[in-house]
Amino acid sequence: xxxxxxxxxxxxxxxxxxxxxxxxxxxxxxxxxxxxxxxxxxxxxxxxxxxxxxxxxxxxxxxxxxxxxxxxxxxxxxxxxxxxxxxxxxxxxxxxxxxxxxxxxxxxxxxxxxxxxxxxxxxxxxxxxxxxxxxxxxxxxxxxxxxxxxxxxxxxxxxxxxxxxxxxxxxxxxxxxxxxxxxxxxxxxxxxxxxxxxxxxxxxxxxxxxxxxxxxxxxxxxxxxxxxxxxxxxxxxxxxxxxxxxxxxxxxxxxxxxxxxxxxxxxxxxxxxxxxxxxxxxxxxxxxxxxxxxxxxxxxxxxxxxxxxxxxxxxxxxxxxxxxxxxxxxxxxxxxxxxxxxxxxxxxxxxxxxxxxxxxxxxxxxxxxxxx
Numbered sequence: 001x002x003x004x005x006x007x008x009x010x011x012x013x014x015x016x017x018x019x020x021x022x023x024x025x026x027x028x029x030x031x032x033x034x035x036x037x038x039x040x041x042x043x044x045x046x047x048x049x050x051x052x053x054x055x056x057x058x059x060x061x062x063x064x065x066x067x068x069x070x071x072x073x074x075x076x077x078x079x080x081x082x083x084x085x086x087x088x089x090x091x092x093x094x095x096x097x098x099x100x101x102x103x104x105x106x107x108x109x110x111x112x113x114x115x116x117x118x119x120x121x122x123x124x125x126x127x128x129x130x131x132x133x134x135x136x137x138x139x140x141x142x143x144x145x146x147x148x149x150x151x152x153x154x155x156x157x158x159x160x161x162x163x164x165x166x167x168x169x170x171x172x173x174x175x176x177x178x179x180x181x182x183x184x185x186x187x188x189x190x191x192x193x194x195x196x197x198x199x200x201x202x203x204x205x206x207x208x209x210x211x212x213x214x215x216x217x218x219x220x221x222x223x224x225x226x227x228x229x230x231x232x233x234x235x236x237x238x239x240x241x242x243x244x245x246x247x248x249x250x251x252x253x254x255x256x257x258x259x260x261x262x263x264x265x266x267x268x269x270x271x272x273x274x275x276x277x278x279x280x281x282x283x284x285x286x287x288x289x290x291x292x293x294x295x296x297x298x299x300x301x302x303x304x305x306x307x308x309x310x311x312x313x314x315x316x317x318x319x320x321x322x323x324x325x326x327x328x329x330x331x332x333x334x335x336x337x338x339x340x341x342x343x344x345x346x347x348x349x350x351x352x353x354x355x356x357x358x359x360x361x362x363x364x365x366x367x368x369x370x371x372x
Contacts, residue, residue: 002139006151008203012188016188021265026189026268030191033272035279037230039279042286044310046230046231049285050100050233051100052367053235055074055078056367057099057216057232057236058074059074060238060240061237062092064213064237064247065212065213066143067088067092069092071364074092075364077092079315079319079357083353094124094125101121103224103231106221113218113225115167118206118218119131122210132160132207133156133206136155137154138208139151140205150203150255159204169200173190173193190222190228191228191267192268194267198215198216199254202251219236234278236270236274238277240270288363292309292312303337303340305327308323308327311327313363316359316367317357317359317364318357320338321334335356342358347359
């Protein structure tokens with residue numbers, strides 16, 4: 001039987017300090033998060049950001065686990081869940097579904113982030129009805145060399161006990177009347193707590209698979225729990241993807257040395273840089289929406305509505321039935337609207353099987369690799 005090579009610490013970890021370097025990094029991260037939160041509120045329909053940015057976070061988080069898809073495959077999987085264009089795209093779409101479910105449940109439970117929610121998200125992500133690991137034998141190895149890197153807890157009862165302690169730690173923040181998270185019983189800044197929570201979850205490694213992706217979902221849900229964001233839109237996995245070697249090295253370094261500062265600085269830098277990048281993306285979406293609105297009013301005044309504009313940005317690949325449902329119009333009317341916009345150059349019309357779909361190419365281009 002495998003023996004764990006790292007003792008999971010009590011929470012908060014003994015000896016952890018918010019050093020001067022960490023405090024400076026915290027100031028930067030909080031400033032940029034506040035800017036992102038404020039600007040996101042200017043988008044008239046928050047579902048636009050939740051749906052589009054959740055898909056981008058899902059794509060980047062899955063790439064860390066070598067699950068790679070294109071924007072075209074991703075948005076096709078979203079538009080046609082019954083017929084995804086690739087297995088990888090389906091995996092990414094499941095991640096986005098799990099994130100949205102977690103956020104919805106968190107809202108229903110007044111901000112709580114529970115183990116029941118985490119297990120349900122795992123079940124959605126992996127299409128299973130199982131829960132925490134119950135069978136020993138899990139070990140993490142280097143992808144290139146095959147060398148053993150880390151052995152997480154093996155005993156099923158210990159895994160449950162560690163996850164129960166983590167659940168308490170996650171939810172002990174003092175939430176003020178304004179919805180902003182305060183320092184909980186541990187007296188740690190919420191962003192420091194986020195970094196600790198992520199490390200603790202990855203070290204417990206409670207599931208047979210999908211722990212990395214679930215840990216990154218927990219990151220952004222924790223930020224909404226503490227009021228640092230209103231909606232789960234921080235695109236943090238892109239930062240980790242671009243610095244994956246550092247991510248794994250620093251995760252293990254804490255286990256080997258007990259020195260938390262480099263890990264905290266890495267995560268805080270990730271929050272600050274990602275907040276700035278996400279802010280720029282939201283600014284670009286806002287500007288593109290304004291341009292679309294102007295063109296709709298000028299060239300398609302007869303069919304213009306705010307609901308139509310929202311539909312074109314909530315669904316980068318939209319369908320006739322989406323417009324029919326969201327605008328409460330007949331199918332012929334929805335078809336006429338989309339065909340008119342395609343003829344006017346605002347959308348491009350495509351076909352898959354017997355179904356037409358319409359791409360907002362300018363919006364998709366903001367996300368990186370374009371569409372077919």
